[in-house]
Amino acid sequence: MIKKILAIAHGTLTEFIRNRIFMFLIIFGLAIGVTSSLLPAISPEDKTKLIFRAAFSMTGLFSALLIIYFIATSIHRDIEEKTIYMVFSRPASRFMYISGKAIGFFSIAFIMVFALSGVTLGYLMVVYGRDMQDSRIYKPVKYIKGHGPIITGEIANLELASAGVGLIGDGSSAIWIFRGLHRIPFKEDKVQISLKMGGINVNSNAGTAFVGVDILDKDDKQLQPTQYAYVGSWNPDTCVAVDRSIVVQNKELKVKVFPSGKNFYIAPMKNDTAFLLRDHCSFFGNYFRASGFLFFLVSLLSVITLSSSAFFGQKMALTLSFFAYITGHTLPYLKSFGSLIGMKSIAEMQSFMPGHGHLHQAETYSKLPAYLIEGLHITVIKKFIIGFSSIFPDFKRFDPAEYFLHGAYIDNIILLQTVAYMLFYGSIFLAFAWLCFWKRELVSR
Amino acid sequence: MAAQKHVVEINNLTKVYRQLFSSREVKAVDNLSFYIRRGEVCGFLGPNGAGKTTTIMLLLGFLKPTSGTISVLGQKPSHVGVKERIGFLPEESYFYKFFNADEILDYYGSLFNMEPKVKRQRINELIEMVGLKEARRRRIREYSKGMQRRIGIAQALINDPEFIILDEPTSGLDPIGTQEVKDLIIYLRRSGKTILMSSHLLADVQGVCDRIILLHQGRLIVEGPTREILSKKGCIRFEVQDDGENTQKQIRNFAEQNGIKITSMGEATITLEEFFVKSIKNVGNNNIQ
Secondary structure, eight states, rough: HHHHHHHHHHHHHHHHHHHTGGHHHHHHHHHHHHHHHHHHHHOOOOOHHHHHHHHHHHHHHHHHHHHHHHHHHHHHHHHOOOOHHHTTTTOOHEEEHHHHHHHHHHHHHHHHHHHHHHHHHHHHHHHHHHHHHHHHEEEEEETTBBEEEEEEEEETTTTTTTTTTTTEEOEEEEEEEEOOOSSSSSSEEEEEEEEEEEEEEEEESEEEEEEEEEEEETTTTTEEEEEEEEEEETTTOEEEEEEEHHHHHHSSEEEEEEEESSEEEEOOOTTTTTEEEEEOOOOOOHHHHHHHHHHHHHHHHHHHHHHHHHHSSHHHHHHHHHHHHHHHHSSHHHHHHHHHHTTTSHHHHHHHSSSSSGHHHHHHHHTHHHHHHHSTTHHHHHHHHHHHHHSOOGGGGTTTHHHTTTTOOOOHHHHHHHHHHHHHHHOOOOOOOOHHHHHHHSOOO | OOOEEEEEEEEEEEEEEEOOOOOEEEEEEEEEEEEEEOEEEHHHHHHSSSSSHHHHHHHTSSOSSSEEEEEETTTTTOOGGGGEEEEESSSSSOOTSSBBBBHHHHHHHHTTTOOHHHHHHHHHHHHTTTSSSSTTTTBBBGGGGHHHHHHHHHHHTTTOOEEEESSSSSTTHHHHHHHHHHHHHHHHTTOEEEEEEEESSSSHHHOOOSEEEEEEEEEEEEEEEHHHHHTTTTOOOOOOOOHHHHHHHHHHHHHHHHOOOOOOOOOOOOOOOHHHHHHHHHHHHHHHH
């Protein structure tokens, strides 16, 4: 059976390669080139990070569009052009056909994602080669996750930050505390501490600023000179180096972060994290691990398209698959939207959506037409939206930028968790595809 | 057992196509019953829309009968295992056109779990048999209709099947190709294969089929041995050597004297197809000389 499934998979892959869809790579390369030259002009974020962020988004989008189109047309063509007769007139079951097709589509997803990632990397290597080669990726030591932050000093603009911890301005600071550091067997001379913050509010046109970071012991004694780290309002994370000797000699360390100027505020959130990182792998290794996330996403999307193609015609399958792609990426918003339906005041909405950044969102939702705010039917719509967004796969889980751009190593556990998530949903959609195809008559008049 | 004697047994088969969300129904096959004996070549005839293709689709398990039963090689047509013993040439070339001849045969061979060595040998034999040796590396989308038909025949035989379904096997072929296919069918019958041959070209069917099944509007109209069905009751046909004008006169006189009624008499002709094949073969032989 395996041989037959692999033969069908091989046929699917050959079809993809011979259809010259790879010409798409050239368009993609050009798109990356244009983006990389335009984006730095419109955003203050670090240029390389910005381009990688755009490249990941574009790789995901291009791969998704391409795979959806290819699968929907491939299955449709098999049925309409009756090539499927030549498979089912052989000792190949419908289960084998769907399984073989799925494996073929996974192979295509693999080739496509890594080819597009390769094109991106190749382009960026030519433009920013040396900087990237020198980069190192740091692995988070997960069991020493800093708790906090604890805010000291003046807290500004409380009304804006009612759902967060508070905005800290000049003269105030946020402190993260690390405990049990002496248990970690560090080999490197330097240890990196990465701080993820809710946001930076810069009250100037520059949009960028520096934060000061102090490393203190449990008695608040400063252990090394203050380091200043560059942050941008779009990228409020920072990473500072700490001497190994400081880490191994102290059971507890405090990391104090404060704005280095008067014109901006840091907005730490309750769920902000700080990671202790250690030197782990090369930039390239982590880059391709990040691309793996996209591969899992495109694979899941290919199974979704396969199941819709097994049941519907080409146009309907294309529509549903694009709908799934958009829904999967906007699921958290959809869930919020569902929860907000029926709420009658901004205050009620804000209490549901913590964080000052959601104020605008809450205001937008509050302007929804009356029929979405009131009425008995709202309960049904609300429950449907919340229910749907709870069971549909969340594509944000496959966002590689989340890890990669923060310089964090994507370890095997994270990869395995993502694979498990993909396999869980993939199996459900694949089972649906088998079921649809099992019952489907292959001849129509 | 009947299943051993008959390769195909169809009893009271009916297939009705229904459209989703519509009350419209089309009865493609209507209470059809027939059988195909092991080792015979059975011609499956009928005008367009007679239900031939639907019956073939039912035989291959692509469709489920609305009512009635089908047995193919003693099994239900949907049984995957039974396909191991069936070869199928569809009406048109439903192949992946991005493959070349070698690859398509390899692909279909893999679906039979053939050993790579056996498969390779079989592919070489079949490509040679259908005369595509020179074109074996060309993509199928570049093939002419006749070449596509040839590769279709090759793929139908890749598993050395017991029962072969040929849907319009000679369509798109030139007379020489047609003759070769007919010769091949005769050869396959001699090798013990059972063949169901559907065709619009009645001369092709007549030349090779042992038995004929004629459908119209989904119903069985006529079924029986070809010779029996086509024989003109009460008539005898014989050919004599023509030695000039006297021959006809002598035969007429002999008939009159003995009370034999001649219904037609004239110059013996060959079919245009026979003439074409003979002429092309002669040109070929002269060129070789």
